Every structure is written in C-alpha cells, then in structure tokens.
Amino acid sequence: MTARFARTGSLAALLLIAAAIQATPAAAARTVGAYTSTARAAAADRHSVVTWGASADRMGDAAPDRSYRLIVRTSVAGDDLRIRLSNAFGDRPLTFDSVYAGIRQQGAAVVRGTNRRLTFEGARSVTVPAGATVYSDPLPGRLPAATDLAVSLHTSEAGGPATGHSMAMQTSYAAAGDHTGEEDAAAWTDPIGSWFYLDAISVRTSAATGAVVALGDSITDGWQSTSDLNRRWPDYLARRLRATTGPVKGVANEGISGNKVLADGAGQSALNRLDRDVLSLPGVRTVFLFEGVNDIKAHSGVTAQGMITGYREIIARAHAAGKCVVGATVAPFKGWYEWDTAAESVRQDINQFIRDSGEFDAVTDFDRLLRSPYDRERILPVFDGGDHLHPNDKGMQAMADAVDLKNLDCSSRATNTEPASPTG
Template sequence: MRRRITRGARLLAVTVAAAALQATPAPAVVSPPDGVITWGTSAYRIGLADADRGYRMVVHTSVGGRDPRIRLSNAFGDQPVTFDSVYAGLQLKNADLVPGTNRRLTFDGSSSVTVEPGATAYSDPLPGKLAAESNLVVSVHTPGGAGPVTGHWMALQTSYSTHGDHTAEESGTHWTETVGSWFYLDAVSVRTAAATGAVVALGDSITDGWQSTTDRNRRWPDYLARRLQKAHTTVKGVADEGIAGNKVLADGSGPSALNRLDRDVLSQPGVRTVFLFEGVNDLKAHTGVTAPDLIGGYRQIVDRAHDAGKCVVVSTIAPFKGWPEWDPAAEAVRQEVNAFIRSHREEFDAVTDFDRILRSPYDQERMLPAFDGGDHIHPNDKGMQAMADAVDLNSLNCTRH
C-alpha cells in the first residue's frame, strides 16, 4: 500500500484522431451507488437523436461481482430522454445473446425512466452474478427522439441498432445495423467485497484505444484490467475514460479533463486511484500552452482527486515525432513537462513513465517502430500491452486519509 499526502501535478500524453466535438458545461452528477465500477466510458455529444430507436451495446467488464447496475447519461442533451425498455444480457455472438440471460432492468422499480438534460440515472441492481472479463450487452429503446445524443463516438467495439423496441429479444434478427459507438450508456458497476477498488484511466485517444484492434479489447486499460484480475491486489475494476482529441485545459473533443473530472472519474463507484495520462493534445495544438500551464492543470486535477480521497498516478507524455503537428517547440514543452514529472514524484502518489516505455532508443523523440500504430503517435496492440505491463500494480493499490 502506498500513501502520499503531497499535492502535485501529473500527467500524460496522448492524442487525437477525431474531429472536435461540441462541449457543454459540466452537468450535475448523481452520487455513486455502492459497489465498484467494472466498465466505463466518457460521454459527450455525438449527434442528434432519432425517434423509435433501439441500441444494443456490447461492453467488456473488468472486475466480476453481483447485482450489476448501469448508468444512463443525458449529460449533453437539451431535452429529456425517455428509455421505456432497458435489458441486459450476455453476448453469444454478434447481436445474439446467451439464451436465458437477457433480463429487464428497472429504475426505482419502474420499467421506464426519463432522464432530464444534464442528468444521469442509475438502474436498480439486477440480482445475480456478472463474471469478470465478460461481454455484457445492454439494450435500450428510446420512443422519442430530438436534440443532441449523449454517448461515446469511438467505441472500437461493434454494437447494434434497430428501429422499434426489440430489447427483450435474445435473437439478433432485428438488430441488423452495426454501429461503432455507445449511446447513452456510460458506466456499469457491480457489488463486490468491501475491500475491492477500481482505477480510472483519464486520457485522450491513446487511452481511448485508437489504433488498437476493434472488438478485441486491446486498449492499454484493457490489458491492465486483465493483469489486475490475475494479480494479488484489491484493485480490480478498470474504467477507460479516454476521449480522442481531449485536452487537459481546453474543451474541444468533449469537455477538458478539468471540466469532466467530476462526472467521468470522481462520481464513479469504488474508485481508489486516478491514472492521469493526458496533455499531448494541449501542446501540439500550438495555442501557446506552456509547460507551466500544463503542470498547473495537472496540479488542479491532483488536488481535486486528493480532496475526494483518491490517489493519483501520473504518466509522462509519450513521443510523437512524425505526427503532422509535431515541431521542435511542442517537443520542447513535452520534454519540460516530462522532466518535471520525473523530478517531482513527491507531488504524486506514483509515476509511470510511458515515454521511456514507448520511445525509440535511436531517436527518443519518436515512438519505437515496433510499438507504432502507423501514425507515430498512437501505439499498436503491442505498444498498448507494453504500456499496461509497465504499470506498477502496487501503485494503484493506494490509500489516502
């Protein structure tokens, strides 16, 4: 167990591949229920709603437990959204479910729920067990449709859509449209032993998994989750709260890390540690962001997390020479920030050096070719696994008082 009480900055690198999406002020969040988050994703505005639409979404759990519950989000909507039918089951293949597993979820005992603009809603616990590393399928139907949709654009997971309400069906016959996003669903939690905790990865497109293989759960937080399930540690839950193009200081691809910290991280149940890996999008945007600016942003995140009783692990910013927006000025800021992180470890609960893991020994401003997903900023599957393998699991099992 590691315990530190100093405050500090932290943070990391990563990156972007998606176009900027409209951000809105951080909405109010509901206090988390008991339990531990087993899957999570960052919500933002991803399009406009469509009436009489069904979504069958596949998510991969980390920690196992009992009595799972989901969180539906209308954080970026400007009108109420009604979900008149919500089911959860286990994936058999594609949109087909394991027979006998698809069951209705309720909300305060009701089969339907209306979520107001800016709000989220937790389902009631669904009695039974949910295994670690299983593919949970959540099916929702929205009878009405207007205004912005809250969801996660780059899921790197094939899900399904349909017109009409087919949520109760275990067959995938009516779920003929494939989609690469998650809609409205942003968290799944389970009840576990009281000592069990979770880590939330707060990042950009590298954490979001861009350049990892779709449908194979090969983002670095996925590899980390598999390590944790096998390890002798009480930290078992993992939530991937990465957004492609996200910045620490400015809104753009979703709200900034500072503006989404409460909803995406601190509101999740059972969170013990925040893993902060973000910052490359701030410095490569050429908006004049300096190393002190980024460090100041990291410090705000660390202070707020510490005030909430969470530990913070920070990573250095990874190399990205060869990406079109790289230039010596941005590289100089990256080097200055990384030097600060390495030399001020006492400000964080722990440090992970993704820069050293990913960089080439022949040109330390570039990613090692064997880890490069092809665009010189996003690691491939092998690079994602190397990142997860570099995390000291003991650093995540941290306690603050």
C-alpha cells in the same frame, strides 16, 4: 440459474425466521437478532465498484424510436449489476421506456435466458433530465469478470443532441423500433461503432475491492488497437489485475479521442469532466492521468506552466475526494504532422515535472517505455501504430505491463508514492 439460487437463499432465511417465531419468544429474539446482525455485517462488508466506464460526449441529433444493443466488457466480478444512463449533453428530458441487460453470445445475439429487464425505482421506464445521469435498480445475480455484456435500450421520442461515446473500438448494434427484449440477432441489422447513452456499469463486491480510472485521450481510448478484441492499454491492465491477488480489480476507461487537459473541444476538457467521468464512479481508489499531447501540439500556445497548473488542479481535486493520482509521462510523437520543436520542448518540460516534482502519488514513465533509443523524440517502430503517435497492440500491451500494480492500491498517499523515474 443464479437468480433461482438467490430466491432459494431468501426463502431459506424466511423459513429460519418463521421457525424461530414458533419457538419461545426468547429463542425467537436470539435467532432473528443473530440473522439480522449477520445480514448487516455481510452488507457492511460489500460496496459498489465500477466494472466498466466510457466518457460521455455530444453525439449529434438523437433518433426517435431507436433501439441500441451496446456491447461492453466487464473488468471486476460482482453481484447486483447497475447501469448508468447519461443525458449529459441533451437539451431536453429523455425517456428510456425499455432497458435490458444480458450476456452476449456472438454478434448481437444474447445467450438464451440471460436477457433481463432493468428497472428504475421499480418502474420499467425512466426519464432522465437534460444534463443528468441515472442509475438502474440492482439486477440480482452474479456477473463474472471479463464478460461481454449486451445492454439494450430503447428511446421512443428522442430528440435534440444525443449523448454517447463516439470511438468505442467495439461493434455494437442498432435497430428501428423496440427490440430490447429479443435475444436473437435478427432485428439488429445496423452495426455501429459508438456507445449511446450508457456511460458506466457497477457491481457490488467485497469492500476491500477497488477500481482505477484511466483518464486520457485517444491513446487511452484505444485508437490504432484492434477493434472488437479489447486491446486498449486499459484492457490489458484489467487482464493483469484479474491475474493477481491484489485488491484493485475494476478498470474504467475514460479516454476521449482528441481530448485535452485544459480546453474543451473533442469532449469536455479533463478538468471539466473530472467529476462526472471519474470522481462520481463508485469504488474508485486511483486516478491514472495520461493526457497532454493534444494540448501541446504545434501552434497551440499552451505552455508547460499552464499544463502543470492543470495537472495540479486534477491532483488536488482527486486528493480532496480521497483518491490517489498516478501520473504518466507524455509519449513521444515526432513524425506526427503537428509535431515541431516548440511542442517537443513543452513535452520535455512537462515530463520533467511529472517525473521529478513528487506531486503525483506515483509515476509511470510511458515516454521512457515507448521512445526509440535512436531518436528519443520518436515512438519505437515496433510499438508504432503507423501514425507516429498512437501505439499498436504491442505498444498497448507494453504500456499496461509497465504499470506497477502496487501503485494502484493507494490506501494512503504517504505509503504509496513511487520514487520519480530516472530520465536517462
């Protein structure tokens, strides 16, 4: 339906120009000029904004002649959907010979009539060099916010390391052979808990609309939240943003379970993946940095000063790219098997820097929100997912509710800085 309306609009525009040409030359020039000026003004008032994202990581060996139907949830509405395919961790070129996108109905089934082929510079297939990413051509039509989108892709001769996101907290589907164009679920008999090759989706929307990127570890990735219900704290944040009239609507979740600020391991470090996973995404206004607990766990040897140096580098690089940075304090984790007093001391020093240094554009105090009033080194039991480190669904929602939405609209650092939170 949307595509038909788009074609109708284009036809109307062509008829307008044809009518003008049949009139006097002067009238024709005025009419064509007015149409062109209007089109240019409309184009200038729109830009691309990320509506979904997931950090890329190495996934093990790629499987040939394999299809993936990847289920994701959009955040901001817009037109002209584009997806980004990643071969960031591949050691050889990777060809995608069939890629589709449609609205998920239930399970692996796609709403009839919505599954449409994506192209790449007009071609049905695309080869992505090792270490690279590629965007599809725009897919005409409107994509609503909070849509369950099914992106289906096929690789016939994949080999070497695959690229993807391991802990999706969302069921997707795989199948042998190419079933990307099929709307029913019959062939998609292999449920999977990871996303393969897809790392970002963007739409075109008002130039006043922007996005926030959550850069973090397993808490941001959603561990201990309920799978398939979009209850990660960035999901709850996206719901809040949809309910407001503010300009920030897009949310990209760039968390990786086990990730660190300073060192590679569970994914590349925040420092090493900042450009690809955050700064390269379109329409981003603000980086929300909530990471550090994996660096400071027992016997890591990481000091508060080393962490502060890492935070400062992220702030500087984000500022240089024209983004603001909201810093979140490191949450309590006493009771987790790697906790000890030395790690706790480093956490307290880091949190003091985040709260009081003034180097972040704003601060969200997750530590103060989540900690128990009876033992400030522990997470409050009602928010504890069970392992004393990861919040449950209630904790995830409370985290999103604690974010001051005004601080995500960072048009200038000078006017969007939040006073440091008290430590009491």
